[in-house]
Amino acid sequence: MIRVAKVRAVARFEFRNVVQRWSWVLSTFGLPLFFVTLSGTMVSIQGSFLSERISGTAVFGIVDHAGLLPRSAGLFHSEADLSPASRQTLDTLGLRDGLYLDLDSLLLRRYDSEHEAARAVARGEIGAAYVLPRDYLERGHVRALIRHGGPVLSVRASTVEPVLRQLLVQRLLSGRVPPEIIDRVREPMTIDRIAVTQDAAIHASKNRMVEQLVRAALPFLLGVLLLTALLSSSAYLVQTIVNDKENKVVEVLLSCADPDELLTGKLLGLGAAGLLQFAVWSAMVVSGALMAASVLSHFSISVPWEALGYAPIFFVLGYLFIGSLMLATGSLGTSAPEAQKMTIGWAMLSVLPLMLIVVLLEEPNGAWGQLLSLIPFSAPLTMIVRLSVDPAGVAGWEIALSMSILLASTWLAIRLGARLFRVGLLLGGSRPSLREILRQARLMR
């Protein structure tokens, strides 16, 4: 019979010990701020870089052996006819006396031979050159000359090819079909997505892209936070056992309280610290996402209340389950590194849903989602992701069944954990054999 007063004393002591640590305070409050600041800075640097790249004028080469872009069509102009900004770009690149096809921020410089174009590419005067061979019409092949050892990822290069493709479509069809047909061939469809809710109401989104992003990111972030808080709390559990062993207080503790009471107290105290951490992180993420969505597109997004409501329950159950197993196996280790090695398997199992996150986001209530909801290791994370993505698709009985299995597994884990915990605490020094562990565990109540 567990004595509540002892459990409470252990829980309070462990909770206070953890939340007073600088590492906990920093990871709870400082880490999200650091992450937001760092990622914001990185995103703005890259955004500014990309925006400058895309908005600036870029020059590419074209060699037309297929006769699709003849001089007589009046498509190309001399440098003098270009805008001042384009002329400045050409000056910078050292390009003189050429003919250019002006496609907004993209200039296609005409070369008469492939060799000439290749030299310009090699000198870095142009980003790349596209060669339309004589048999282009029959085979559709175009050669792109790019600099050997050039950048792996070029934003400008990725934008020029769609433009070139449209130019070719237009030149192929021009004069043969009406202009509106050319437009439709160039862009067969644009899609306006309109969400229909369960009661057939139409949910018009002002910014579909942002909404999609937020809807995918929120479950993912909540899942990652749940997992991080769960694993960090479990890591604190292992740490506290190692501390007890290293500080040699195990015998005194066991002379004061039953292993069940110690284990339960530690689980509750450190679980409360983990739950507090998760609550702070969740509040920061949700409010951050709401603010970001509001600033970006002035539209309101739906908060995954179901997921947030169930998150503490799944956190507690998942933490008690994984924590018990970690505490039990960690207590068999004779040092901090050994204890961590022995518990890493449990952590890997709980990360399982993240490895299948694409499947869960795409089909949250499919077979994989349902299966992972019933496995105690993956249930907490899977359920939170499912309840975030499509709460209406998760049946009440599924939540109840998932919780019941988790609860039963947790009870078993605590029972097993308490036995191994006592054996592990006392058999200090060298690690006992599995046979000896089982023999001693059988002697325990």
Place this chain on the structure above:
Amino acid sequence: MVALAFEAVDKSFGTTRSLVGVSLEIQEGLVTGLLGPNGAGKTTLIRIGMDIIRPDAGRVRLFGSALAREELDRIGYLPEERGLYRKVRVIDLLTYFGELKGLRRADARARGLDWLARVGLPDVAKQRIDALSKGMSQKVQLAVTLMTEPRLAILDEPFSGLDPVNIELVKGLIQDRREAGHTTVLSTHMMDQVEVLCDRVAMVHDGHLVLDGALEEVRQRYSVPELVIVADAALPEIEGARLLSSEGDESTLELLNGLEPADAVARLVEAGVRVRRVEPHRASMEEIFLRVVREAA
């Protein structure tokens, strides 16, 4: 009344038999010395008494009843392997262990402060454990053990690492407990302290109980028929005795064939010796310890 009783206790770890059929009764209100060489099985016996580990066979009774978790709150235990949470304040630590022993929080705190004063550390309450010296930490641990005024205290090597002043302090605390009618089990290798403090002694060797009884009775049992005689002249040979050693005016005489000390002294006087002092030989606990270990080997 018996405070703690071990009945035919066996315990093995792997192929090592740590305890073999040990039966021992710790009498209430007395100080019992639990002796034995290193690795004899003392700590295992203590851990079984504290219900930290379970015996393979046999049983343990505490204050007349089967060992129950609730009753263990009445035992204070100072393990040989000392340890405290290093980054915790002294008073928080005392409060925590007081609560674990069943005290209410406020009560545990008050008693903690009181016991810090009793062990001579009234000013360290707000310091962290890692700021204390080894000796101070040891006294804090003693305060942790005794702050609940346990009916039974098991102290494993309470003097190790203490200076003579603090050894006297700990001896005083143990004597106070005896005066208050509380039971103390003292496991130590300091035999001089056993002679001063203990009412009874028990000795474990190779997992067996090899000695058990009242201190005076045990010392008597292991004493040999010898007399230390201080006289003003060298001792002559007398019938029924043999001179073992002589240094200055002090000689040691072995009594043979059941010769009584009074008869030996009478024969010396008859031989014209002026006897100034006579002391019968009493075996020291150190001698007894060594003899028992040798005999058992």
